[in-house]
Amino acid sequence: MKTALWKTFALLAVVSMLGALCVVPAAAQEPGKVDEAWYAKAAEPYKGVTITGVSESTPPSKYAAEVLAPAFEKMTGIKVKFEVTSWDQMYDKEMKDMEAGTGLYDFVYLEQDIVYAYMARNFLVDLDQMMKDKPELVRPGFNWDDFVAFANYFKDPKTGHMMGMPMESFLKTVVYRTDLFGDPKIKEAFKAKYGYELAPATTFQQYRDIAEFFTQWGKDNNMELWGTVVQAHTGHVASWYEQVESILPAFGVYNWGINKDNWKACVANGGQMNSDRAKEALTWWLGNLKYAPPEATSSTWDEIAASFAAGRAAMGWEYCENLGWIGRDETKSKVIGKFAVALPPLYKGVLEDAKAGKGYIGYYDGGAYAIPVGSKNKEAAFLWLMYIGDPGIQAGWAIAGTRITMKATLDDPAVKEMDKQLGGYFTFYKEYSSLFAGAPPFPFHASVREVVAPFFFRAITGELTPSDALDQACAAAEEELVREGYGK
Amino acid sequence: MKSTRTGWGLLAPTLIILAFVGVLPFLYVFYIGFFDWTMFAAKTGLVFAGVNNYRRLVFDNDFLAALARTVQFAAWAVVSELILGFLLAQLLLRNFRGRSIFRTIHALPLVVAPIAVGATWRLFTIPGFGPLPYYLDKWFGFDYNISRYPSHAFATILLMDIWHWTPFVTLTLLAGLTALPREPFEQALVDGANRLQVFRYLTLPMIQPILLTTVFIRIMDALRIVDEVWMLTGGGPGTSNRYVGLHIWLIVFPKTDYGYGAAMSLLTLYFTIVLSWLLFIAIAQAGRQTTA
Numbered sequence: 001m002k003t004a005l006w007k008t009f010a011l012l013a014v015v016s017m018l019g020a021l022c023v024v025p026a027a028a029q030e031p032g033k034v035d036e037a038w039y040a041k042a043a044e045p046y047k048g049v050t051i052t053g054v055s056e057s058t059p060p061s062k063y064a065a066e067v068l069a070p071a072f073e074k075m076t077g078i079k080v081k082f083e084v085t086s087w088d089q090m091y092d093k094e095m096k097d098m099e100a101g102t103g104l105y106d107f108v109y110l111e112q113d114i115v116y117a118y119m120a121r122n123f124l125v126d127l128d129q130m131m132k133d134k135p136e137l138v139r140p141g142f143n144w145d146d147f148v149a150f151a152n153y154f155k156d157p158k159t160g161h162m163m164g165m166p167m168e169s170f171l172k173t174v175v176y177r178t179d180l181f182g183d184p185k186i187k188e189a190f191k192a193k194y195g196y197e198l199a200p201a202t203t204f205q206q207y208r209d210i211a212e213f214f215t216q217w218g219k220d221n222n223m224e225l226w227g228t229v230v231q232a233h234t235g236h237v238a239s240w241y242e243q244v245e246s247i248l249p250a251f252g253v254y255n256w257g258i259n260k261d262n263w264k265a266c267v268a269n270g271g272q273m274n275s276d277r278a279k280e281a282l283t284w285w286l287g288n289l290k291y292a293p294p295e296a297t298s299s300t301w302d303e304i305a306a307s308f309a310a311g312r313a314a315m316g317w318e319y320c321e322n323l324g325w326i327g328r329d330e331t332k333s334k335v336i337g338k339f340a341v342a343l344p345p346l347y348k349g350v351l352e353d354a355k356a357g358k359g360y361i362g363y364y365d366g367g368a369y370a371i372p373v374g375s376k377n378k379e380a381a382f383l384w385l386m387y388i389g390d391p392g393i394q395a396g397w398a399i400a401g402t403r404i405t406m407k408a409t410l411d412d413p414a415v416k417e418m419d420k421q422l423g424g425y426f427t428f429y430k431e432y433s434s435l436f437a438g439a440p441p442f443p444f445h446a447s448v449r450e451v452v453a454p455f456f457f458r459a460i461t462g463e464l465t466p467s468d469a470l471d472q473a474c475a476a477a478e479e480e481l482v483r484e485g486y487g488k
Numbered sequence: 489m490k491s492t493r494t495g496w497g498l499l500a501p502t503l504i505i506l507a508f509v510g511v512l513p514f515l516y517v518f519y520i521g522f523f524d525w526t527m528f529a530a531k532t533g534l535v536f537a538g539v540n541n542y543r544r545l546v547f548d549n550d551f552l553a554a555l556a557r558t559v560q561f562a563a564w565a566v567v568s569e570l571i572l573g574f575l576l577a578q579l580l581l582r583n584f585r586g587r588s589i590f591r592t593i594h595a596l597p598l599v600v601a602p603i604a605v606g607a608t609w610r611l612f613t614i615p616g617f618g619p620l621p622y623y624l625d626k627w628f629g630f631d632y633n634i635s636r637y638p639s640h641a642f643a644t645i646l647l648m649d650i651w652h653w654t655p656f657v658t659l660t661l662l663a664g665l666t667a668l669p670r671e672p673f674e675q676a677l678v679d680g681a682n683r684l685q686v687f688r689y690l691t692l693p694m695i696q697p698i699l700l701t702t703v704f705i706r707i708m709d710a711l712r713i714v715d716e717v718w719m720l721t722g723g724g725p726g727t728s729n730r731y732v733g734l735h736i737w738l739i740v741f742p743k744t745d746y747g748y749g750a751a752m753s754l755l756t757l758y759f760t761i762v763l764s765w766l767l768f769i770a771i772a773q774a775g776r777q778t779t780a
Contacts, residue, residue, distance in 0.1 A: 088742070091742070092742075099527055120532075121527065233635070233724070234635045234725035235729075235730075236724075294621070295614060297615065297635035298635040443530075444529070446528060446743065446744060447529075447743045450738060454550075454727050457725065457727065458726040461636060463726050483524075483529075484530055
């Protein structure tokens with residue numbers, strides 16, 4: 001009897017293990033066709049070399065690590081050792097490596113907001129120069145013009161040369177529940193209460209009305225539903241990012257409110273960080289917490305996606321790289337086929353500013369892979385970057401990671417088909433991405449962020465009023481800027 | 489003479505390793521504490537600043553506040569763990585059914601990495617998803633939210649630390665108590681001493697060395713708490729739970745202010761040594777008074 005029981009357990013264990021092996025990971029999209037013969041030939045001198053890289057643990061990076069790296073390795077014989085880790089850890093590791101010049105990493109993730117800091121320190125290999133020096137490593141037909149406009153963020157302003165190979169770009173915009181917004185009963189109730197049709201908000205008052213309405217609707221109908229997600233972690237810089245990336249620009253305050261001509265932040269010195277508009281923006285955003293799920297004050301970019309996917313909010317600003325899994329992964333998402341993307345509510349004149357190139361309406365996020373100057377395998381790493389920028393792999397990667405780097409990807413039939421599952425996100429991207437912008441070109445991005453963010457944390461907890469928080473934040477920012485040698 | 493040489497020979501590998509991983513980094517930190525060195529400043533590289541970083545520290549309210557709340561946290565944590573650990577050690581001295589299983593389960597938190605402890609407690613307490621806020625609200629109508637209320641976050645961090653480290657105190661005190669000779673206790677009972685008198689005049693003085701060691705280890709650990717707090721609240725809500733270790737980490741790594749961070753580290757080390765020394769004197773004096 002005992003032996004029989006053991007045999008049953010053993011059999012179950014073997015079956016479970018085989019089952020686990022057969023489960024196809026969500027990212028297991030085929031990498032797509034490329035000119036394998038060319039890569040194999042170009043990689044001949046570097047066969048057997050191992051290149052090491054570090055990247056943030058996001059859907060696009062996981063796809064690169066799990067699908068693209070093995071495919072590249074098989075094709076070229078160059079082994080790609082890929083560390084996919086948290087955002088904080090990634091920066092910690094790559095900055096230390098580049099500052100010390102240890103050459104531990106052959107490629108690093110280069111988020112758009114840090115690129116100016118890395119360029120200022122001459123941390124990165126000039127890709128255009130490398131293409132000139134090593135033409136045999138440049139894929140036939142390669143052209144920077146094939147990339148979307150976001151790629152320009154990786155150009156060195158002094159030389160116009162590219163410092164990174166774009167690997168992702170996506171928008172942070174408003175995502176809303178189409179099943180709720182389209183429900184006739186809800187629409188009727190909303191119109192009866194507010195006197196206008198329920199639709200994605202175009203003004204901040206409308207956004208507030210909708211958030212309030214759905215929070216009440218959730219209460220009245222015994223649902224775990226709130227009006228909006230808010231990325232308002234009280235101890236993580238994610239909350240400050242939501243302010244400066246999405247809310248302030250929608251109110252018409254750009255570049256964190258820092259004057260780029262004299263590096264001043266306070267109104268008295270020509271900045272906008274503590275302007276009336278900035279204070280209005282912060283007050284409005286904090287007011288949304290009343291209509292957000294309880295996890296809002298613990299939410300970074302990951303948790304707002306999880307909250308929306310769990311069906312706990314009717315709308316909110318979301319990093320659209322997450323729409324791939326929110327729109328398709330049944331194990332994680334309850335809102336498959338039930339959402340769409342929309343323009344955020346905007347202050348009067350902001351859309352016009354954006355169209356005229358004088359401002360922007362929200363955050364255009366993304367990153368590239370770059371080669372640190374300390375790398376000991378620059379040529380092999382450059383070939384990997386060529387593969388990252390190969391049109392053949394783009395559609396599969398866009399489907400797996402909801403990211404775009406090349407113009408042609410948006411017209412790919414498979415991507416167009418997937419657009420329906422993403423609430424029209426790719427179409428939205430094509431039409432409106434030019435209105436969004438990346439982080440301002442500040443070399444001091446990380447250091448000023450760390451000084452200013454705590455004032456926002458304290459405003460969220462109510463320890464400081466929005467007005468006091470911004471007055472103190474701008475003074476602290478100016479003090480730090482002077483200390484770092486920016487302005488007097 | 490030969491045995492001295494053999495002794496140094498045997499110690500040499502350890503001393504060499506210590507020199508590389510302990511002494512040299514310490515000297516390096518001491519050195520860069522005299523420079524302004526921010527990775528993304530307009531003036532790159534090391535700029536000599538003399539003692540300016542130390543002067544800044546004296547007027548840095550954020551640093552001083554972090555230091556003060558660290559001392560407060562360490563006091564609460566160490567005292568709680570000591571009392572609880574002693575009571576549990578006393579309990580484990582007795583024979584009862586399930587003692588071995590209890591001892592094993594009780595010691596399990598010790599093998600968990602601090603970062604994993606923080607992550608687990610975050611899952612347990614995160615508003616909206618965590619079971620603790622859910623049931624506190626459902627059963628008692630209590631709005632428990634570690635990301636909004638500093639006192640809730642502080643209590644949770646304290647509980648987490650007590651859960652993590654009390655087993656260490658229990659095990660060390662248990663080892664000390666088990667090793668005590670039985671005769672003095674039997675004699676005291678024959679002489680009619682009550683439990684409190686036995687504890688005050690026998691147990692406490694006899695386990696004083698192990699008690700001191702345990703207290704110092706725990707104080708030094710509590711003063712440099714980082715990982716658990718970072719995972720749980722990020723030092724929030726606001727900056728209410730930004731302890732000095734976390735504050736230094738934020739200055740040195742995300743902000744990349746290496747010179748100032750080095751000065752902070754050294755001042756904190758100095759503070760820890762002085763605090764431990766004062767505590768040592770106080771405990772030793774109290775011990776002498778008890779035995780007198």
